[in-house]
Amino acid sequence: MELLTVAKVADQLGLVGTSHNDELVPVIAAVEALVTSYNEPPDGEQWPANLQLGAVMLAARIYRRRNSPAGVESMGEIGPVYVSRNDPDLAQLLKIGKYAPPKVG
Numbered sequence: 001m002e003l004l005t006v007a008k009v010a011d012q013l014g015l016v017g018t019s020h021n022d023e024l025v026p027v028i029a030a031v032e033a034l035v036t037s038y039n040e041p042p043d044g045e046q047w048p049a050n051l052q053l054g055a056v057m058l059a060a061r062i063y064r065r066r067n068s069p070a071g072v073e074s075m076g077e078i079g080p081v082y083v084s085r086n087d088p089d090l091a092q093l094l095k096i097g098k099y100a101p102p103k104v105g
Contacts, residue, residue, distance in 0.1 A: 001042070001044075001045065001046045001047060003035060003036075003041075003047050003051065003052065003055050004028045004031060004032055004052075004055050004056060004059055006021050006024045006025065006028065008052075008056050009024050009027070009028060009056055009059045009060055010024065012056050012057065012059075012060040013060050013063060013064070023063070023066070024059070024063060027059050027062050027063050028059055030062070031055050031058050031059045031062065034058075034094075034096070035051060035054075035055050035058075035096075038094065038095055038096045038100050039051060039094070050092075050093045050094075050095075051093065051094060051095070053093055054090050054092075054093025054094035055094065057089075057090055057093070058090050058094065061087070061090070
């Protein structure tokens with residue numbers, strides 16, 4: 001079973017139609033590579049719900065970053081609002097970073 005699909009990520013982003021599909025494909029490939037580097041793919045089974053949700057959320061976040069290449073999300077009354085560098089919820093869902101299980105090797 002595949003971890004991510006263009007349709008899942010487009011739905012998370014609220015995108016309608018297929019105009020963004022070509023832009024989503026490399027994002028999905030990168031997220032799948034990251035997730036599988038930390039987690040073994042299941043043997044013919046469905047990916048766990050936490051990894052599916054985390055992967056979709058991460059892909060959506062990375063896709064949105066194209067609008068904030070310098071890390072500025074928007075301009076507010078008191079100045080720029082920056083994109084958060086870390087998202088512990090995503091790290092927990094994906095079992096990455098400090099939430100990755102210990103490995104020997």
